Amino acid sequence: MTNDAVLQTEPTAVRPLDPAERRMLIQQWAERHGVDTARRLAEAEDLADAVAAEITPGNTLDTYAKSWRVWGRFCSAAGLPELEGSCGALVAFVAWMLREGQQNGMGYAPNSADTHLAAVVIGLRERGATVSGDDQAQARKALAGLEVKLLQAGERRGRGQAVSADIDGLYAIARSCPDTLAGLRDMALIFTGFHYASRAQDPAGLQSGDVTLHPRGLVVAVLTGKTKHSVRNAKIGYAQDAEICPVRSYTNYRERLVAEQGPRWADPSTPAFVGIDRHGHITGGLVPDSVTRAIKRISARARVPIAWTGHSLRIGLASTGRRKGKDGIAIADQDGWARHSRSMLGYMQRDDGWDDSASVGLG
Known part of the structure; x- marks a missing residue:
């Protein structure tokens, strides 16, 4: 899937x-x-x-x-x-x-x-x-x-690989989100998820105590593993541009949540990302399906060329990190992949197969 x-x-x-x-x-x-x-x-x-x-x-x-x-x-x-x-x-x-x-x-x-x-x-x-x-x-x-x-017979079935999130898309989302609690939640969900390469189930399982502020950014304790659970502590730094900064977006969202909905939402056991209905009422924590729907809705509102899916953020960090010259091992550790994961390498190469082509630079 x-x-x-x-x-x-x-x-x-x-x-x-x-x-x-x-x-x-x-x-x-x-x-x-x-x-x-x-x-x-x-x-x-x-x-x-x-x-x-x-x-x-x-x-x-x-x-x-x-x-x-x-x-x-x-x-x-x-x-x-x-x-x-x-x-x-x-x-x-x-x-x-x-x-x-x-x-x-x-x-x-x-x-x-x-x-x-x-x-x-x-x-x-x-x-x-x-x-x-x-x-x-x-x-x-x-x-x-x-x-x-x-x-x-020329028949290819299936949706294919999800489209990759990218920096241009983050800017479009920042400029399309309304200045409401739901809008701030949307930005925080996308910006933090992009920076720790989230799957749909990752933000759904986070409690606010799993996201801690550090002098250099955020530390997100992500529960990993399907059969043997472990935790990876993904470190998210401040962005140079405050408009798409994952740290500022998350802290702004949580401060607005407590200010509008009461101090109980400061409790570390509350969901990190809450569901919000069209009337502004909190509906509880998100589940993986609602995260996937939210990512698609948020990206569609921002009019990105192809709507993102629940896997777009995960692909986006790997492919964007590679284009920015980040080390493959560092990307794997941040994203929770095994080092030299074939899936991760595929994401890295999906936008540009030229740099790693065996034929380049031979003559």
Whole structure:
């Protein structure tokens, strides 16, 4: 999903035991260790299932649910049982998705089909169905082959990579935002997000205590990782031009928020970025979808040539930083990428492939 696809490869998931498997396992434990120990082991299994459910990211669960609905539509159309994940069924599922799988009758992009296939395999296994690795591999092979056929036929599907945010766009946004709490919030959201290469979920998860003022700027404690959480402290300095300064825009927004909505908003546990309705009322914290919608709305109001998406700020820092001569490792550390990340290098090179061309400067 450009939103850093939740399931680019098959995610790891713990499949809860079905009732028959559970009874058999408890019986085996009782025979080996006694009834009391078997009961305690069963309670530990319950706890493990609860913890797994608790720590699974919400967007991953949403993807599983959506993909299972797609599988249900396919099974209904093909007259196949939902809980049979045979090689033939999975290959037919892939072909159906590319041909007509969307609800409007259009075919999915191959990346989306791959995401749904991975999630459906997990869903089948969670529900007690057997899906072998070989059967899944055959479905993936079919998907890859059909994607080649689409390309050979001149058909390219999917939205492609998001447009990159840039400095000209920041100026346009600064000049289009009204002098209201919502306008100041919009500028702060864009300017800070650009400078720490935010994904849509990053500002949605920030509390005001995660953004601290430093003599040289702001330090933003960004929660990272989908399975193992860690925090990167992104440092954002003052800009030379106050009009697009992320530090000044954020402090102006927070000061206006407290002045207009009351001192409780100075509490470090409040959301860093709040939702504001058209009447100026606070609706709570932002969620990733509302951040994505806000970025698109704000950039459209500023009349940037192509409206930005939730990933534009992340791409923008990498590509702009590269053009300004910033070191690749410094960009990676600021953005939370692995050093020499292929995604990051792709963002850097997307505007100009000349500087790194192997043919330049040879003669």
